[in-house]
Amino acid sequence: MSKPSIILLAAITIALGGLCGSALALQPVAQSLQNKPAFNATAALETAEGRFAADGRATTLYQPGFRARVRGSAEAMAREFMAERAAQLGIASSPATLTTAHQRNDGGFSVVRFQQALDGVPVYGSDIAVSVKPDGEVIFVSSEARPSIDAIPVQPARTADDVRKQVVQAFGMPAASDVLAPKLMVYADAQPTRLAWVYVIRDAQKAGEWELVADAGTGELIDFRNTEYYVDGTATVFDPDPLTTARATYGSGGLTDASDADSAGLTGQLISVTLRDITQSAGVYRLEGPWARCQDWAAPSGGVNDCPTPATPDFSVTRANQKFEGPNVYHLIDKQMRYLNQTLGVTVVPNTVAGGVRFDPHGFNGDDNSSFSSGSDQLQFGEGGVDDAEDADVILHELGHGLHDWITNGGLSQNEGLSEGVGDYFASSYNRSTGHWTPADPQWFWMFHWDGHNQYWGGRVTNWNIGHSYPGNIGSGIHDQGQYWASCNMVAWVAIGRDAMDKAMLLGLAMTSGSASQKVAAQAIINAAAASGYSATQINALASAYNTSCSYNVTVPALPDLIFKHGFENP
Numbered sequence: 089m090s091k092p093s094i095i096l097l098a099a100i101t102i103a104l105g106g107l108c109g110s111a112l113a114l115q116p117v118a119q120s121l122q123n124k125p126a127f128n129a130t131a132a133l134e135t136a137e138g139r140f141a142a143d144g145r146a147t148t149l150y151q152p153g154f155r156a157r158v159r160g161s162a163e164a165m166a167r168e169f170m171a172e173r174a175a176q177l178g179i180a181s182s183p184a185t186l187t188t189a190h191q192r193n194d195g196g197f198s199v200v201r202f203q204q205a206l207d208g209v210p211v212y213g214s215d216i217a218v219s220v221k222p223d224g225e226v227i228f229v230s231s232e233a234r235p236s237i238d239a240i241p242v243q244p245a246r247t248a249d250d251v252r253k254q255v256v257q258a259f260g261m262p263a264a265s266d267v268l269a270p271k272l273m274v275y276a277d278a279q280p281t282r283l284a285w286v287y288v289i290r291d292a293q294k295a296g297e298w299e300l301v302a303d304a305g306t307g308e309l310i311d312f313r314n315t316e317y318y319v320d321g322t323a324t325v326f327d328p329d330p331l332t333t334a335r336a337t338y339g340s341g342g343l344t345d346a347s348d349a350d351s352a353g354l355t356g357q358l359i360s361v362t363l364r365d366i367t368q369s370a371g372v373y374r375l376e377g378p379w380a381r382c383q384d385w386a387a388p389s390g391g392v393n394d395c396p397t398p399a400t401p402d403f404s405v406t407r408a409n410q411k412f413e414g415p416n417v418y419h420l421i422d423k424q425m426r427y428l429n430q431t432l433g434v435t436v437v438p439n440t441v442a443g444g445v446r447f448d449p450h451g452f453n454g455d456d457n458s459s460f461s462s463g464s465d466q467l468q469f470g471e472g473g474v475d476d477a478e479d480a481d482v483i484l485h486e487l488g489h490g491l492h493d494w495i496t497n498g499g500l501s502q503n504e505g506l507s508e509g510v511g512d513y514f515a516s517s518y519n520r521s522t523g524h525w526t527p528a529d530p531q532w533f534w535m536f537h538w539d540g541h542n543q544y545w546g547g548r549v550t551n552w553n554i555g556h557s558y559p560g561n562i563g564s565g566i567h568d569q570g571q572y573w574a575s576c577n578m579v580a581w582v583a584i585g586r587d588a589m590d591k592a593m594l595l596g597l598a599m600t601s602g603s604a605s606q607k608v609a610a611q612a613i614i615n616a617a618a619a620s621g622y623s624a625t626q627i628n629a630l631a632s633a634y635n636t637s638c639s640y641n642v643t644v645p646a647l648p649d650l651i652f653k654h655g656f657e658n659p
């Protein structure tokens with residue numbers, strides 16, 4: 089990142105307008121729409137034999153007590169069971185036939201799955217799993233058979249495309265794309281039986297992946313459900329960056345960018361981590377979770393630069409692979425957001441979009457730059473020199489702009505480079521918290537440990553307060569000036585620790601607005617800390633950092649316990 093990272097403010101008024109105008113529109117669809125219970129979720133009767141619905145049909149048989157008369161294929165033996173027990177499963181008089189949908193063989197037994205169909209058109213939700221041993225004994229049956237199916241014609245009155253336009257509009261996701269091709273199905277979850285088009289859609293801007301069931305004649309939306317699941321995945325990442333974990337300088341031990349190539353030294357610094365609450369849908373895994381969400385909107389796009397969607401939850405690759413940066417960013421944003429929101433208990437989430445901080449791991453036209461866009465609440469990372477998305481300092485700096493924006497409801501200030509300083513503060517706070525550097529190391533005071541301080545870019549520092557003074561001598565340009573803010577607050581960080589300082593930073597910034605200077609923000613932080621139960625020792629440490637190590641000249645708030653200690657208040 090030879091050029092300093094920037095923040096895009098162009099669309100901030102749009103964000104504010106959206107917030108004031110329609111709070112409802114910001115509700116995540118997945119949270120406002122609940123899936124209805126599964127068709128056979130409640131049993132009217134449960135016995136040692138199995139579970140039974142209110143009409144008496146079996147939905148599960150624990151001990152079917154059935155053995156095929158003729159030893160044959162698993163499917164043939166399962167079909168023999170189905171023919172003999174159709175009445176028990178409530179489908180004896182059904183006009184639907186059974187098609188074999190799936191079969192697996194795990195050695196000791198096979199599971200044969202049947203689907204009901206009407207003239208070849210499958211019945212929505214119907215799934216009957218018959219588990220049979222090689223000797224013909226049926227050991228378990230689990231049935232989602234639909235018991236009430238009318239013999240309706242199965243020629244759709246309207247095309248899938250025609251109905252789709254109507255139904256995505258009705259569902260409130262007109263911009264959604266299809267995850268799977270639409271399917272013609274018979275819908276018999278309710279009476280009367282209807283011919284339906286079934287769509288699986290997702291809108292990259294909204295949470296969830298949705299299955300929509302629409303009447304193939306009228307286009308009416310008759311059912312829907314969220315088909316997305318959160319699971320944990322794994323990945324190899326740099327955390328926070330390879331030079332920090334190696335306690336090394338750029339260029340030593342193969343620790344160079346070398347045009348994004350792998351080296352034994354860099355591979356040796358990879359750490360295996362759990363990717364928490366990623367999404368499993370339609371047979372792939374996506375970097376989409378409650379706190380972070382990978383999205384490929386900025387060039388370079390598509391192909392290797394698209395967000396990875398592996399078929400297994402293991403995203404592990406080495407850093408030369410373009411699919412490395414996605415999980416690297418996901419891991420770090422997820423970790424930081426959980427820390428701030430859950431560990432510290434300070435709610436700070438994007439203002440304009442629900443469902444995780446949006447990031448594009450390969451953006452900015454591939455240039456050596458990164459950004460946070462306040463209008464769309466999106467982060468994008470370029471890749472000149474060291475890929476920006478390989479360095480936690482860059483990732484957490486850009487996220488820091490977001491935190492500043494969100495905690496002020498869009499009232500982020502760049503006066504005196506305040507927001508640059510906020511980004512540098514949160515990145516430095518995290519890097520130091522990993523415990524690799526000590527105050528004796530020059531790197532203790534570095535920003536952009538891997539992306540900067542090399543031949544591509546000099547990086548920044550967090551001891552900028554030494555040799556500078558506020559307000560007249562903090563440097564020129566927002567990035568130089570921001571270093572003063574980060575440096576002063578990192579002095580306080582040493583005194584009161586990461587948890588207390590990160591929390592005070594957020595609580596204080598929350599009280600500020602769009603033209604806040606560094607001094608205004610410092611005063612807000614010390615006031616916020618005093619009002620939030622910080623001890624006299626902590627307040628005095630903040631005051632010392634702001635007024636002695638730095639020259640903000642803040643007014644130290646009067647503390648009840650300070651007054652009490654000095655005997656000014658009678659018990």
Ligand SMILES: [Zn+2]
Binds near residue numbers: 094095508
């Ligand atoms: Zn910045």
